[in-house]
Amino acid sequence: MMNLFRPLIIGLPLVLAGCSTLSGLSWSSFSPFHWFAESRKVSDQGVGSITAATPMTQPALEKALDGDYRLRGGMETRNGEIVSVYQALAKDQVKLTAYGPSSGRVAEVVVTDEAIESAWGVKIGTPFSALDQKAYGACSKGSGEDRDAVVCQAPQSAHVSYVFKCIWHGPESLMPADDQLRTWQVSKIIWRASAAR
Secondary structure (H helix, E strand, O other), X not given: OHHHHHHHHHHXXXXXXXXXXXXXXXXXXXXXXXXHHHOOOEOOOXXXXXEOOOEOOHHHHHHHOOOOOEEEEEEEEEOOEEEEEEEEEEOOEEEEEEEEOOOOEOOEEEEXXXXXXXXXXXXXXXXXXXXXXXXXXXXXXXXXXXXXXXXXXXXXXOOEEEEEEOOOOOOOOXXXXXXXXXOOEEEEEEEEOOOOO
């Protein structure tokens, strides 16, 4: 009987110590959603199993996402054209959004899930300084809902870009200098089927 309780007795101080002993441990990493998202990366080919060959339909997206998210669909106007939109939600928060023609294939995926990173280790919250790149030639001022952000092309892929956000008090038409951008953080990772020119 004592052998049965020995692991409990040994482990109890660790549990009681809480944050001090396990401060480096992220409890969210025990979530099954976290495990699935960790294996899903943004790469040159797409976001996990979502690629340029994925039909822009709810069943196809649910299959590509392994049912890890709740999907809701709709339509929106982009650049004068009506496109289908599917949002992937977890705990009522939008974690990923797919865009494309309703009778076609996925054209763009916007990732806001902190657990999904790029194939090169960039994720939501990564500072501009970690990318070790200059804004000139690689970044541009955002537009639309990202007009207060800076959008930078991933050095490794013409299909992937990062949206950096921070509080900016400068003129709306100007982009911050590199030394100011250093602390800006990734708020979105965007994959597009069409390569940037």
